[in-house]
Amino acid sequence: MKAKHWKFFTFLILLCLTTINGLAPQAQAAPAPLLQQGSTSGDVWDLQFRLKLAGFYQLPLDGLYGPNTVSAVKRFQTNYGLNPDGQTGPQTWTALKKYSLNKEELDILAKVIYSEARGESYTGQVAVGAVVMNRLQSGQYGDNIKDVVFQKGAFTAVADGQYWLTPDSTAYMAAQDAVRGWDPTYDSMYYFNPQTATSKWIWSRPQTVQIGNHIFAK
The missing domain is CATH 1.10.10.2520 (Cell wall hydrolase SleB, domain 1)
Structure with a gap:
């Protein structure tokens, strides 16, 4: 293959790699989900299990972020010096993962x-x-x-x-x-x-x- 063909071939490879890298998303940890009254995602089950294991939630797990879950979250937040708003945001998740287990x-x-x-x-x-x-x-x-x-x-x-x-x-x-x-x-x-x-x-x-x-x- 002639030198100019090699250069053109190399250019195409670099162009493809640049395009692929530009399109591929960088792997990042998923942000902690914001849970609040009315939430029903699978993360609510995780939350309730952690709260129950740690002694803040006494009822059977139901996956529903209702008033009882709000109260349990508030007790947890108060116990660990967080704003007791009853919502489970990034700060509350961080504390839960230090002081509870799934x-x-x-x-x-x-x-x-x-x-x-x-x-x-x-x-x-x-x-x-x-x-x-x-x-x-x-x-x-x-x-x-x-x-x-x-x-x-x-x-x-x-x-x-x-x-x-x-x-x-x-x-x-x-x-x-x-x-x-x-x-x-x-x-x-x-x-x-x-x-x-x-x-x-x-x-x-x-x-x-x-x-x-x-x-x-x-």
């Missing part, structure tokens, strides 16, 4: 509790869940519970595969209590078994309490 996220928390602490007392199981929630709320270990739990090296049970065991009902109850704010660890971010811990660094962390076989630390 169904899939609750399963993740229950799996961590069961795999890491199934031999511990009930308080000891809640304590492990509380550490996970403390990490989520800190914002230093991930923006969602999946990132927190699967952070490399964060939890032994993830590394050795025990995480995939099926949690029992006690693990789910402990997960719910942890979400609702029971924290026997006094705001700890770490825990370890002193009989098996090999990391010198973990021993350097300020310790708060020992519950069963686990020492909790900040």
Whole structure:
């Protein structure tokens, strides 16, 4: 092929790529939906599940953003220092995702509790869940519970595969209590078994309490 043909061929390729890039939308996270009285989208089910798990909504889930949901949202907003307008906008969604879980996220928390602490007392199981929630709320270990739990090296049970065991009902109850704010660890971010811990660094962390076989630390 002659040089001028090569140049023309290259020009066509660049033109096509430029056109495609111009037409293709950039992948962006979907904005948090604004929910208010009268809303009936699938996001209302998510909202009600989170509110019920966190103890702010007591009725059966119905997917309808009615007066009861408005009242529950107002209680949540008041509890976390938000404007209690009863609407679920970006700020309320941000707080909900820090202080509550959806169904899939609750399963993740229950799996961590069961795999890491199934031999511990009930308080000891809640304590492990509380550490996970403390990490989520800190914002230093991930923006969602999946990132927190699967952070490399964060939890032994993830590394050795025990995480995939099926949690029992006690693990789910402990997960719910942890979400609702029971924290026997006094705001700890770490825990370890002193009989098996090999990391010198973990021993350097300020310790708060020992519950069963686990020492909790900040």
